[in-house]
Amino acid sequence: MSVAVIPRALTIAGSDSGGGAGIQADLKTFQELGVYGMSALTAVTAQNTLGVQGVYPLSAEAAAAQIESVGCDLGVHALKTGMLFNADIISAVADKISSFGWKNVVVDPVMIAKGGADLLQAEAVTALKRDLLPLALIVTPNLPEAEVLAGMSIYSMEDRREAAKRIHDMGSDFVVIKGGHEEKEGDQITDLIYDGRVFTKLLGRRVETVHTHGTGCTFSAAITAGLAKGMSEMAAITEGRAFIQAAIEDSLGLGQGHGPTNHWAYGRRRQAVTQ
Numbered sequence: 662m663s664v665a666v667i668p669r670a671l672t673i674a675g676s677d678s679g680g681g682a683g684i685q686a687d688l689k690t691f692q693e694l695g696v697y698g699m700s701a702l703t704a705v706t707a708q709n710t711l712g713v714q715g716v717y718p719l720s721a722e723a724a725a726a727q728i729e730s731v732g733c734d735l736g737v738h739a740l741k742t743g744m745l746f747n748a749d750i751i752s753a754v755a756d757k758i759s760s761f762g763w764k765n766v767v768v769d770p771v772m773i774a775k776g777g778a779d780l781l782q783a784e785a786v787t788a789l790k791r792d793l794l795p796l797a798l799i800v801t802p803n804l805p806e807a808e809v810l811a812g813m814s815i816y817s818m819e820d821r822r823e824a825a826k827r828i829h830d831m832g833s834d835f836v837v838i839k840g841g842h843e844e845k846e847g848d849q850i851t852d853l854i855y856d857g858r859v860f861t862k863l864l865g866r867r868v869e870t871v872h873t874h875g876t877g878c879t880f881s882a883a884i885t886a887g888l889a890k891g892m893s894e895m896a897a898i899t900e901g902r903a904f905i906q907a908a909i910e911d912s913l914g915l916g917q918g919h920g921p922t923n924h925w926a927y928g929r930r931r932q933a934v935t936q
């Protein structure tokens with residue numbers, strides 16, 4: 662009798678005490694998508710729907726030790742990185758990914774929280790580009806992050822394509838430039854995917870809401886879960902988009918500011934369809 666393999670995914674990211682972003686969002690998403698979740702913490706944040714009240718980074722050694730513990734025992738089918746905060750942590754994370762030889766690597770290049778707090782030190786961008794992007798299978802910048810990585814302003818779809826090409830040249834096989842920060846024009850949001858050959862637009866319905874805390878974390882975690890289950894990159898990205906769309910549409914209305922999305926929504930909708 663064969664024993665079913667349990668898909669396992671690791672998130673290397675910061676803690677959001679409010680539970681809507683960071684490792685909390687990632688682990689909820691992994692769980693909802695049938696993937697066993699593991700975590701390596703890089704920083705603790707005191708955070709809620711109103712903003713970030715404090716950032717307490719861990720040492721690079723602590724981050725590396727957690728990755729080693731997970732990698733040498735439980736095994737990792739796919740991983741994502743989120744908030745990495747400084748260049749030392751980035752280098753330590755990149756070293757561990759290389760030494761384990763992990764290929765299903767999703768890099769969410771988290772830089773600034775929606776309220777404006779720095780989640781990555783400015784001087785760490787060089788380390789991100791030099792050490793981590795060459796190891797990425799998929800990188801998922803939002804528009805401001807794509808501008809920083811590509812070193813250009815983005816106004817048009819043509820600019821987005823140029824930025825995607827530049828970021829692809831840094832070593833990631835797939836680049837997904839997310840459209841959540843688009844100027845509001847019309848009722849659609851475009852995520853642009855580039856695989857080094859073809860541009861694909863993923864169109865989604867724009868939801869008018871303030872509850873978009875942790876959308877990028879949740880989206881990249883859903884993609885990672887798909888990869889851990891053996892899905893192709895495009896299938897994982899497409900399911901990730903459906904997961905975050907449902908999570909935004911059915912948001913929970915918690916907190917006094919930018920509230921979390923609903924990590925149950927996608928699974929509940931699928932259950933409703935099969936009943």
Ligand SMILES: Nc1ncnc2c1ncn2[C@@H]1O[C@H](COP(=O)(O)OP(=O)(O)OP(=O)(O)O)[C@@H](O)[C@H]1O
Binds near residue numbers: 682868
């Ligand atoms: N109002 C919205 N309606 C529908 N989809 C949205 C909305 N806002 C964001 N999205 C989708 O959510 C995903 C994440 O995009 P976004 O640009 O918000 O990421 P982010 O800025 O990195 O998020 P965060 O920093 O809060 O984690 C993308 O697939 C995007 O299209």
Ligand SMILES: Cc1ncc(CO)c(N)n1
Binds near residue numbers: 706876877
């Ligand atoms: C810990 C953490 N990671 C990422 C984000 C970006 O949403 C956040 N707000 N907090």
